[in-house]
Amino acid sequence: MFAYYMHLAWRSVKRTPVISSLMILTLAVGVAVSMTMVTLQHVMSNNGLAEQNNRIYALQLNSASTGPASSTNTLKNGLPYLLSYRTAMALLDSNIPEHQIAMHRWAAAVSLQDNRVKPSKEVIRVTTKDFFALFGVPFIYGKVWDKQADYDAQYQVVLDRPTNERLFNGENSVGRSIQLNGKPYQIVGIVEEFAPQPSVQDLSQGAFGGNAGIYLPFGLHRALSMMPYGTMSCSITGDNIQFPTDPVEQYNFILQNRCFWLQYWAELPTAQSKTAFVDYVTGYYEEQRKNDFFEREFKYALSTPSEWLELNGVVSNDTRVMTWMALTFLVVCIINSIALLLAKLLRQSSEAGVRRALGASRSAIFSQNLLESGLIGILGGVLGIGFSQLGLGFVRMLVSRDEAQVVYSDAYTIAITVLLALLASMLAGCYPAWRISKTSPAQSLKSQ
Amino acid sequence: MLKMEHIAKVFRTDTVATHALRDFSLHVKAGEFVSVTGPSGAGKTTFLNIAGLLEPFDGGSYQLDGISVHGLSDSQRSKLRNEKIGFIFQGFNLIPDLNIFDNVDVPLRYRGFGRAERKRRIEDALAKVGLSARAKHLPSQLSGGQQQRAAIARALAGEPAFLLADEPTGNLDTTMARQVMELLEQINSQGTTIVMVTHDPELARRAQRNIQIVDGEVADLTLRQAV
Numbered sequence A: 001m002f003a004y005y006m007h008l009a010w011r012s013v014k015r016t017p018v019i020s021s022l023m024i025l026t027l028a029v030g031v032a033v034s035m036t037m038v039t040l041q042h043v044m045s046n047n048g049l050a051e052q053n054n055r056i057y058a059l060q061l062n063s064a065s066t067g068p069a070s071s072t073n074t075l076k077n078g079l080p081y082l083l084s085y086r087t088a089m090a091l092l093d094s095n096i097p098e099h100q101i102a103m104h105r106w107a108a109a110v111s112l113q114d115n116r117v118k119p120s121k122e123v124i125r126v127t128t129k130d131f132f133a134l135f136g137v138p139f140i141y142g143k144v145w146d147k148q149a150d151y152d153a154q155y156q157v158v159l160d161r162p163t164n165e166r167l168f169n170g171e172n173s174v175g176r177s178i179q180l181n182g183k184p185y186q187i188v189g190i191v192e193e194f195a196p197q198p199s200v201q202d203l204s205q206g207a208f209g210g211n212a213g214i215y216l217p218f219g220l221h222r223a224l225s226m227m228p229y230g231t232m233s234c235s236i237t238g239d240n241i242q243f244p245t246d247p248v249e250q251y252n253f254i255l256q257n258r259c260f261w262l263q264y265w266a267e268l269p270t271a272q273s274k275t276a277f278v279d280y281v282t283g284y285y286e287e288q289r290k291n292d293f294f295e296r297e298f299k300y301a302l303s304t305p306s307e308w309l310e311l312n313g314v315v316s317n318d319t320r321v322m323t324w325m326a327l328t329f330l331v332v333c334i335i336n337s338i339a340l341l342l343a344k345l346l347r348q349s350s351e352a353g354v355r356r357a358l359g360a361s362r363s364a365i366f367s368q369n370l371l372e373s374g375l376i377g378i379l380g381g382v383l384g385i386g387f388s389q390l391g392l393g394f395v396r397m398l399v400s401r402d403e404a405q406v407v408y409s410d411a412y413t414i415a416i417t418v419l420l421a422l423l424a425s426m427l428a429g430c431y432p433a434w435r436i437s438k439t440s441p442a443q444s445l446k447s448q
Numbered sequence B: 001m002l003k004m005e006h007i008a009k010v011f012r013t014d015t016v017a018t019h020a021l022r023d024f025s026l027h028v029k030a031g032e033f034v035s036v037t038g039p040s041g042a043g044k045t046t047f048l049n050i051a052g053l054l055e056p057f058d059g060g061s062y063q064l065d066g067i068s069v070h071g072l073s074d075s076q077r078s079k080l081r082n083e084k085i086g087f088i089f090q091g092f093n094l095i096p097d098l099n100i101f102d103n104v105d106v107p108l109r110y111r112g113f114g115r116a117e118r119k120r121r122i123e124d125a126l127a128k129v130g131l132s133a134r135a136k137h138l139p140s141q142l143s144g145g146q147q148q149r150a151a152i153a154r155a156l157a158g159e160p161a162f163l164l165a166d167e168p169t170g171n172l173d174t175t176m177a178r179q180v181m182e183l184l185e186q187i188n189s190q191g192t193t194i195v196m197v198t199h200d201p202e203l204a205r206r207a208q209r210n211i212q213i214v215d216g217e218v219a220d221l222t223l224r225q226a227v
Helices: A002-015 A017-045 A085-092 A161-168 A220-224 A247-256 A271-290 A305-311 A317-346 A349-357 A362-398 A411-438 A441-446 B044-051 B074-084 B100-111 B115-128 B144-157 B174-189 B201-206
Strands: A056-061 A099-111 A120-127 A139-142 A156-160 A177-180 A183-191 A214-217 A259-267 A300-303 B002-012 B017-028 B033-037 B059-064 B085-088 B162-166 B193-197 B209-214 B217-223
Touching (some): A017 A317, A017 A362, A017 A411, A056 A305, A156 A177, A161 A183, A247 A259, A300 A305, A317 A411, A349 A362, A349 A411, A349 A441, A349 B100, B002 B044, B017 B044, B017 B059, B017 B217, B033 B044, B033 B174, B033 B201, B044 B162, B044 B193, B074 B085, B074 B100, B085 B144, B115 B144, B162 B174, B174 B193
Parallel strands (some): A120 A214, A156 A183, B033 B193, B033 B209, B085 B162
Antiparallel strands (some): A056 A300, A099 A120, A099 A177, A156 A214, A177 A183, B209 B217
16 A cells, blocks of 8 residues: 555645645755754764774873963863873873873975975874874784884884875885975885864864874974974963073973973773773872972863763854754744645545545545655655755855865765654644544535 | 444534434345435435445444444444445545546555456446546546446445445436436346435436435335336
8 A cells, every 4th residue: 555655645746736845845944954953963973983982081181280371271171181291201101001192283294205296285193103003093004113213203104095095106105205394204104094073083173173194203203393283282380481482492392391282092991991090190190299290189081082072062052052943943844844734635635535435444544644744755855955965065165174074964964864854744744644534534525 | 235223313513413313224135226315404415424334323223234333443444335335426526636547446445456456347347337448537538427437437346235326316417317327227236235315206216115314214115116
């Protein structure tokens, strides 16, 4: 009977093109507005590291100074987003985490010695070697640099697959070199692309700006006096403190002072390792507090990737409110559809009366009319996908370039769009279908 | 075939209770052709609706082909209606945007027959009423007499034991009315029980038995010779 009902539904849609089109349009607009906002929220709240929840943690410490000169970037929990160099180096000495990394963002002009590729400025991640193991980034060729490269200047580099394809057509380029700011770096490994959206591992440049295709050993930053590209804040108590203007002096300043510019992640796979690491951090903090490096009471936060996204406010309250408003709009569209569908179906009550007389049960009439609503919903959903693409295109015009790159619907949101339209139309269709199925056949026949 | 005992039907509004049928008893045997006459408002249509399981009744008992319809669920009544009863209406009640083939198909769909069986039955029914050549026509493309014959084909396709006809010639001219009446008589001669409501005394006389309803009660039962 399903095929028969669908045939009848299609016939009915064709028979009443104006009112059917209005319903399809109403649902499509409601669904498109909702799905544009749901897609936005879905993209923002996506956690590319969800599988590592409860295994890897971002660390924050209550390391801001108490004085009036404090201007530290803090998160919702009141703790600075980043760690100082001194703290990061002390934590890296611990052997409790299975893997741990300190890292920052940098940028340099990338070229090849033979000038085959046009030089371009690229985002680079300067990190300790555990980055790949901690975030589960597999190597295609070669391997990561030696541990010593985390401390000493070794001009080595790891590229990701897209960068290697662009520079070396995807060949095994291990052993070859690239130039960064005109200086050669030997390629030691090629890894798969690691570009979670949002970039959970580094949210300091917004939700989508933390991914990189080139990785350098952490030990290089001293030799190159690398100033981090991204958020940095210094929390210093005292009068007449001036931030130096000379680049090398600036670099030394941020090394020696309470300046926060390093991200720190630790892999703590068990409750015991987590407890032991907290003890280690507590001990370090209290010791440094005695030395006046920390001024505030001990506070810390170890955040899973999901908690880190939440803490960084990646899904803003505005987005949430807009999503709820869009869903409310969808409800209004559904109510409008109910009215339109009621008008349409009640016009068909005489046919329902004839069908009842010929043997259709109430449930058969209900199913037939509900399926008609479902068909309208599917058509509304398909149109809604088109409208939501327009909506997302409009959103892309409004947001930053990084964000615009990811504001696209995927198979998941497209499936949700159609399902939502179907559900909306079925909801809208329930009452009219019930009403028409309750119509007395004797009355319907009498009225003809 | 049809056995009604002391049937009562009351239509109520807030202020008025109208007794459409009171103490209404009627037996129709299998193979009979019964006409029902009576003045307007006497209860003929109410009787037909109750007989056709389109309307519930308030008192009494009703057995259709040996099955008591009292207490049946809607789906049971619908199934019984679909299998046992064929309807012929004064206004034909064909679905306007379905062609004749698809109109005749409607009750067969609810019966759950397969495609081949439905096709066979539809073609047989249309052949029986002489409309094989009009199967793909829409109702609006047919004359009144042809539409009524299509409606009769629809009623016959399910091979019901019992045909209920409500003024089947009411919208037809004399010639077409005669043709439809002859068709009904032919169907009856093949064993189908027919109950026909009519205003026309001439048509009523052609039935084997005429029942007159006045004020919701059976006023007169006249037995005639089969035509």
